[in-house]
Each structure stands twice: as structure tokens, then as C-alpha cells.
Amino acid sequence: MRRLSALLALVMPVVAMATQYTPPVTQDDLDNPHKGFMLWGTTWSQGGAENHYGASIYHVYVPWRELETADQVFDWAGFEQRHLQPILNDDPQATFVLRPVADYPDSVGTGLSFYYTGGQPERDYPLFLEQPPLNIPAFDYTSCDGDGPGRTPDWNNAAFATQARQLIVALGQRYNGDPRITAIQVGLLGLWGEWHQTGCPTPEPNDAVKRLVRDAYVTAFPQTRLQTRYARDPDAVGVNFGFHEDYFPSFTANCTFGFPSCDDSGDWNLEYGLAHVVPAARQNWKENPVSGESPFTAQKNAWVNDTADILTVIRNYHFSFLGPAGKHEEAGFATPLNSIKRTLGYDFAVNRLVIPDVLAAGMPLAFTLEVTNRGAAPVYHGFAPQLHFVDGGGVTRGTVSLTGDLRTVLPGSTTTFTGQFSLPAIAPGSYSLRINLGATAAGQRAITLQNSPRDTSGRVTLGTVTVQAAPDRIFASGFESP
Incomplete structure (x- = not known):
């Protein structure tokens, strides 16, 4: 009985007494993974772009020609050494948005064909x-509404459909769940992998091959986030793809904003597609990211003239995220x-953390953690x-x-996580308690919180805690002796 009473005396302070930490909330311009600005990474080895605002996402086209050197023979190491490693050499924190492509107009002029061998440099x-x-079959063209030259395979050929599906399966086996990948854009079909043949209607990818490719991506990438170009049928029907709007903001919202060159009269416009074509896809952002780029000067200027x-x-x-243009x-x-940049994606702050004021290793310790997301989107990758x-x-x-799925903290909302944790075996004494949002996959950097003060590693300092010896260690030192 005396031993039980002593044990309860040790446990009760840990359970009954608690400390609340409320670190000040900031509005800093943080560089965090999988959000913010995206740079053109396809031709990085030929001369990288200037990184003026802390971008860490890089858009890389994946030319089918480079990747599959013979039927079902893939040069993953070569592709990554040529395209990903030069970026990682300059930015070890880089993550990637990959878009497979079979026809990129003017591959020579854009540098896409830099590593091609064997002639026909416009064949991707x-x-x-x-x-x-x-x-x-294949078709050469000089110009598709001013874009070209290029060479297009017959998208609707049965053999092409089979080969495309095999390629997507292989891509999934290589990159599904890879923490380096911010998103896979479901390219491959059409000009630039955008599933259209604007200006060259023959051959236009038909609905059958679109459905086949769409479904192949869903099956191949159950973990990695997916985007498509348009909110169209069948491109985004029955799937929760995110979107990449490449005429941002002109083809994004309705034209009441007055953005340059706005056109909201058809499904090339994101709002039109969500309102009239695939209404169910309006909620897709909860599971897959939305992004966009601005290729024209007037669109770029809207970022600063109409912020x-x-x-x-x-x-x-x-x-x-926005970019690469x-x-x-x-x-x-x-x-x-x-x-x-601060508004794009997630923007997490800790409102309060409540834990016992005296801690001991090996004992169940209760916590309450309140987190707010002040950004525009969820976090789509695993962090804890x-x-x-x-x-x-x-x-x-x-x-x-701590247990708590941060992907459930939607923009503009506050979520309270509760549960228990157990300390590892650390020596008794006083410690500085710090917090961040750590990656759940190896090789991925942590999220920096919008709180202060932060240490040089980006962790928020909450205060000082006391760790006491674990009860079993006390007993082992002679407590149980009569």
C-alpha cells in the first residue's frame, strides 16, 4: 500500500497540473515546403532562373522520349541526373511538379530537346x-495557332493508349509517395500535355483515351497529389484532381474583377468549368492543390497593380502556388x-498548447493543441x-x-487536437520546449510556424519544462526496499 501511495504521489502532479503556452502569432514571410512560388525547372541545367522571393517548387516537364528509351525500359537515373539533380545542387530544399509530355511545340526553341539524340528533335x-x-501514326505540323513546329502521335490509336497507360504505371511505381514531389500534373495527352490540340484539331485526343489516362493516373498515384489543366468533361469528372490554370488570372474567375484579357465564356475558364461543367469539382481543392501561371505581361503586372x-x-x-511564369x-x-506568397497555400500558427507542467519518461501525458490555418489552402502532404x-x-x-492530421485544418479554420504522448528516455532536468510541424516522410523539411520567437532551425520556443525521473528508475534505485 505504501508503495502504491508513493506511485500515485508521483503520477498525480503530472496528470492534474498543466501549463498553457500561447506563443505570439506573427505575419512573417516564411519559406515553407510545397507552397508559394514555382520556378521553371525544365531547362535548369542550361542556366537556372533567378530566385527572387524564396521559391522552392520547380516545374519540370518529363519528355517521354528521354524517359522510356525502349519499350518498358526506363532511364530514371538519367532523367533525374539531367533535370532534378542540377536544381537540387542549387537548392537542396527543392520539390518538384512533374508533367509528362509527348508533344511540346517548338521543343528546339524552348530547350526541351537539349538532351535528345537520334534526330527529329521536335519529336518528344x-x-x-x-x-x-x-x-x-504521327503528324508533323508547322504551327498550331502560332505554336510549333512539332510532331504529334495519334492519341486515339489503341497501341498509343496501351503504351500511355504503361508509362503512367511506371511513373507511379517511381514517384508515388516521393516526398520530393509537390504534385504530378496529369499530362501526356495533347499540346504541352494539356489534353487539347488547339489550332490543330486533327488529331484531337478523344474522350475514350482521356478517360483511360485519367483513370490510370488515379490508380498509379494514390498518395501523391494530382492536377489537371481544365475543369472539363471527362478530364475532371469522377476524380478529385486539382487544377493548374495557365492563364492566371485571365481565365480563372468571372470577369467582374476586370483582369486583363479575361474570358469567362467557356470551359477554358476555371470558374465556368466549376459552375457549368463539373460542379462537383469545386471541392477538389480540399484534397489536391490548385495552382496557376501568368505567361503574358499584362497578367504578370496584375499581380502588383491589382494585388x-x-x-x-x-x-x-x-x-x-503560382508559376513558373x-x-x-x-x-x-x-x-x-x-x-x-504568404496567402498562397497553408499558413499555420499555434494558438495554444497545454501539457502537464511536470513530465516523466514512459508515462502517458495528455496534451491539447490548437492550430489555425490562415492561408488559402490546406497542406496536402504529411506533417505532424x-x-x-x-x-x-x-x-x-x-x-x-503529437497525433493530429494537419491536412484536416482547412483555410480560415482552427482545429483543436487532443491526445496523449510519451517522452523518450531523457535525463531529468530542465529543458527548453520548442515546437514545429515536422515531416512524416524522410527527406522532407519541416514547416515553420507563424509564431515567435523562433530558433535558427525555425522551431518556436514555448518555454521551460521540467522532466523528472521515470517512476521505474526511482524504484530501481531502492524505493521498493522495506
Whole structure:
């Protein structure tokens, strides 16, 4: 009985007494993973773009020709060494948006064909598709509404459909769940992998091959986020793809905003597609990211000349990142562009954390954590709140992940997570308690919170906690002796 009473005396202070931490909330311009601005990464090895505003996402086209060197023979190492590694050498925090492509108009002029060998530099798919036994027809063109030259395979050929599905399966086996991937854009079909043949209607990808490719991506990438170009039928029917709007903001919202070259009269416009074609897709942003780019000067200028409306559209359609084309390619616009970057994607702050004021290793310890997302979108990748116990010399002696799926914290909302955690075996004493949102996959950096003060690693310092010896260690030192 005396031993039980002593144990209860040790446990009760941990359970009954608690401390609440409420770190000040900030509005800083943070560089966090999988959100913000995106840079052109396809030809990075030929000379990278200037990174003026802390971008860490890179858009990389995946030429089918480079990747599949013979039927079902894939050069993953070569592709990554040529396209991803040069970016990682310059930015070790880089993540990627990949878009497979079989026809990119003017591959030579854009540098896409830089690594091609064997002639026909405007052909972006492997030659074996045209050769026996597949014999898939192909069509040369000089211009499709001013875009070209190029060479298009017959999208609707049965052999092409089979080969396309096999490629997508292989892509999934390589990249599904890869923490380096911000999103896969479901390309491959049509000009630029955008599932259309504007200006060259023959051959236009038909609905049958679109459905086949659409469904193949869904099956191949159950973990990695997916985007398509248009809110169209059948492109976005029955799936929860996110969208990449490449005429942002002209073809994004209805034209009441007065954006340059706006056209909301058909399904090339995102709002029109969501309102009239695939209404169910309006909620797709809850599971997959929305992004966009601005290829024309007037569109880029709208970012800085009409920032208030740009921010409204970002919030209304839940954009996570913008680029590779946009005003962020130019220096000198820090004030408006930092406000855009801060709004894009998630923006997490801790309102309060409640834990016992005396902690002991190996014991169940209750917590309450309140988190607010002030951004425009959810976080789409795996992150968990992490507590770090740092000793007086600045060494982290223990790290604990708290239960709570941050992907459920929608923009503009506050979520309270409750549960229990257990300390690792660390020495009794006083520690600095710090918090961040740690990655649940190896090789992915943590999220920095909108709170202060932060240490050099981006962790928010909450205060000092006391860790006492675990009860079993006390007993082992002689407590149980008569």
C-alpha cells in the first residue's frame, strides 16, 4: 500500500497540473515546403532562373522520349541526373511538379530537346512508338495557332493508349509517395500535355483515351497529389484532381474583377468549368492543390497593380502556388509579392498548447493543441506537430510527434487536437520546449510556424519544462526496499 501511495504521489502532479503556452502569432514571410512560388525547372541545367522571393517548387516537364528509351525500359537515373539533380545542387530544399509530355511545340526553341539524340528533335515521344510492331501514326505540323513546329502521335490509336497507360504505371511505381514531389500534373495527352490540340484539331485526343489516362493516373498515384489543366468533361469528372490554370488570372474567375484579357465564356475558364461543367469539382481543392501561371505581361503586372483582387482570387479558389511564369520572375516587388506568397497555400500558427507542467519518461501525458490555418489552402502532404526538448547547451535530447492530421485544418479554420504522448528516455532536468510541424516522410523539411520567437532551425520556443525521473528508475534505485 505504501508503495502504491508513493506511485500515485508521483503520477498525480503530472496528470492534474498543466501549463498553457500561447506563443505570439506573427505575419512573417516564411519559406515553407510545397507552397508559394514555382520556378521553371525544365531547362535548369542550361542556366537556372533567378530566385527572387524564396521559391522552392520547380516545374519540370518529363519528355517521354528521354524517359522510356525502349519499350518498358526506363532511364530514371538519367532523367533525374539531367533535370532534378542540377536544381537540387542549387537548392537542396527543392520539390518538384512533374508533367509528362509527348508533344511540346517548338521543343528546339524552348530547350526541351537539349538532351535528345537520334534526330527529329521536335519529336518528344520515343521512336519505338512509330516502329513495328506498334506502328503508331504521327503528324508533323508547322504551327498550331502560332505554336510549333512539332510532331504529334495519334492519341486515339489503341497501341498509343496501351503504351500511355504503361508509362503512367511506371511513373507511379517511381514517384508515388516521393516526398520530393509537390504534385504530378496529369499530362501526356495533347499540346504541352494539356489534353487539347488547339489550332490543330486533327488529331484531337478523344474522350475514350482521356478517360483511360485519367483513370490510370488515379490508380498509379494514390498518395501523391494530382492536377489537371481544365475543369472539363471527362478530364475532371469522377476524380478529385486539382487544377493548374495557365492563364492566371485571365481565365480563372468571372470577369467582374476586370483582369486583363479575361474570358469567362467557356470551359477554358476555371470558374465556368466549376459552375457549368463539373460542379462537383469545386471541392477538389480540399484534397489536391490548385495552382496557376501568368505567361503574358499584362497578367504578370496584375499581380502588383491589382494585388487586392489577386489575393481575393487566390483565397476564393484556394491556390497553393503560382508559376513558373509570373511576376515573381522579376526583382523589386517584395511588398505585393510577399503578401501573395504568404496567402498562397497553408499558413499555420499555434494558438495554444497545454501539457502537464511536470513530465516523466514512459508515462502517458495528455496534451491539447490548437492550430489555425490562415492561408488559402490546406497542406496536402504529411506533417505532424513535434515537440523538441533542448538542453542548456542547445542540444535536442528528445523529440515527440503529437497525433493530429494537419491536412484536416482547412483555410480560415482552427482545429483543436487532443491526445496523449510519451517522452523518450531523457535525463531529468530542465529543458527548453520548442515546437514545429515536422515531416512524416524522410527527406522532407519541416514547416515553420507563424509564431515567435523562433530558433535558427525555425522551431518556436514555448518555454521551460521540467522532466523528472521515470517512476521505474526511482524504484530501481531502492524505493521498493522495506
